[in-house]
Amino acid sequence: MPEELSPNIQDYLKRIFEITASSGGKATTNQLAAVLGISPASVTNMVQKLSKTSPPYLAYQKHQGVSLTAAGRRAALKIIRRHRLIEHYLVKALGYTWDEVHKEAEILEHAMSPTLESRIDAALGYPDFDPHGDPIPDADLVLPEVEQTALSRLPVGQFAVVIRVPHEDPQVLQYLGKCGLRPGAEIKLVARTPYDQTMRVLILSTDEEVVIGPTLGDQITLSTGK
Ligand SMILES: [Zn+2]
Incomplete structure (x- = not known):
């Protein structure tokens, strides 16, 4: 990835990953607007922008929804890895309960250096899953597979x-x-x-x-x- 993406863009890519991972197909601008708490018009703007970057992060066609490109998927997995490592670390190392950690992770995932990320991963023993059972992508951004x-x-x-x-x-x-x-x-x-x-x-x-x-x-x- 050329440079660090803005927190806003990271959130877009993460949300699109989550929506398309559970539905398998594409995310609609309305779905995205609902989870991001903004208007469908602003979503459309951003989605168009992210489909024209070099490399593009999204594949978008009007009225057909949006999906991640390979570059978009890598960027999404990178932020999801940080989110899940933080949730795990807060529970394991700092004694947070599992209902307290998501809000913290939403903030900290955007502020984490690669060094801190790998130190936390090592301190936790390279876990495959976070406290909620979500798979944690490894350092190469490979997700553990689970039949479920x-x-x-x-x-x-x-x-x-x-x-x-x-x-x-x-x-x-x-x-x-x-x-x-x-x-x-x-x-x-x-x-x-x-x-x-x-x-x-x-x-x-x-x-x-x-x-x-x-x-x-x-x-x-x-x-x-x-
Ligand atoms: Zn969370």
Whole structure:
């Protein structure tokens, strides 16, 4: 990468990576406007700009959404690596709880030198996953691969192990943490209501049942051991 990108551009690329990683396809300007909290018109401006840099960071065609180029993907993974290392470091080394770290990481990810990044990585023993179960890209920006399926797609009656939970909303994390629904926890899907897809999930270690709505169920991923 030629030079360090501005925090604003780093956030764009990171958000596009997150949206396209879960949906597989392209991000729309409306989706981006919603997660960035700005108007679709300003998103369109920025997206056009980033598709004309050299090298371009985005591939953009009007009305067809936007995706990352190879250069854009590398830039996004670089900032995601820092974000996830910071979250992990704050929990492991400084005793933060997992619901406190996202806000700090949003700020610190833009202020981290390559040296600090590799020192933190080494101090943590080169971890593959952060406290929320998100994979941490390694120094070459390679993401560890994991077979995972969304909780919302798990058949009723099936057992599974939690891989990841969403990292952003402190209230969600406090709720999940209190119930013991964390990466590594064994669970069983007890029931799913047919009319609104709300799920009842049993946590095996605490023998507690939690209620999870469909939106959260899409964001929690599991390994079914297959
Ligand atoms: Zn986060």
